[in-house]
Amino acid sequence: MNQENEEDKYTVLLPTYEERENLPLVIWLLVQHFEESGYNYEVIIIDDNSPDGTLDVAKQLQKIYGEEKIVLRPRPAKLGLGTAYIHGIKHATGNFIILMDADLSHHPKFIPTFIKKQQEGDYDIVTGTRYSLGGGVYGWDLHRKVISRGANFLAQILLRPSASDLTGSFLILCVRLYRKEVLEHLISLCISKGYVFQMEMIVRARENGYTLGEVPITFVDRLYGESKLGGTEIVSYAKGLLQLFSST
Template sequence: MAKLEEIETEEHQKAMIISKRKRIKKKYSIIIPTYNERLNIGLVIYLVFKHLQDIDFEVVIVDDGSPDGTQDIIKQLQNVYGDDLILLRARPKKLGLGTAYYDGLKHASGDFIIIMDADLSHHPKYLPNFIRLYERTAFEDVVSSCVSKGYVFQMEMIVRASRKGYHIEEMGLQNTIKKR
């Protein structure tokens, strides 16, 4: 049985960690892989900036040589929002989603990474809720113990969360129809 002093010390340490966590300003990197997203990328970026007004973030867009002019739109967005907030990583040809994530991670400078699609299947209005979730102790406990060794990262995180006694729920995504 734990002594009262040990419990109080442990609670004090937890309170100090939470207090420190609230004082530290965190930066988020949002990685968006694109290929032929000329019709969507402007709206997605507008919505990201609209919903993250009080958050320190950058958007890293990895484009796989889109022939539809996606990179031209991204350059226009850089003129509006700044090339320090919107980073374009242009690749010469379609190299695949996995390598786009990898390239985005190499260029991200944030403390936390958010990966989302440009087709609005991940609506930016949910980003503030995800960020609040990131800042919860339970979530940080699960995420900090995961090391990605490839494609199984999400499953590994779910298993570790379950083992630590956390309840996992699925959050539905909005389906969108994209005209080509």
């Protein structure tokens, strides 16, 4: 049971789109690890009008775990990842914000490690990395691994970030913990949309002198549903990277 910083509260922003099958398990794991570690928390589910009934599942989960812990803030359409964060943070009551995906590509078991890392270094941001000792990727074929490595290498060359795994926000939604006021400031500075939005936040954080800690994580390909990565996402990433390079 955690006894430090009892006044701290952690808000998990969980954007969803067609995650009906994954959502019950990810919520169960989040609740389990928060309750075991003793941290005060809430999970805000931001569903973008999923046609598979994700919101109906979320409503049932809210009944099980309570409205204080599971907060529903749906939107009328699929409006993009960046705007989902903006929407969610308006309703967050925590002083720390955790961004993660609902597809179980990152196990919620890492969250207590993120919190401990932040407390030890008093960091403004803690981000996960697949590229340090203890990190890795499981379930990807060689083609996707090559794309990921190449995208990360290109981002490192062009953007010179302070994070080793910048393209966690391209092929996957990278798990990150932010001080709430830092995230709000970075959001106000960012011009990108979609998955490049998370990448830009790290670049803007470096420009503004915010401190960054890293935690090794393992990425596992989604259990249910199809990956949202395709040719359109790769083209959007390339365009967004070049736009980000020209503006920083």
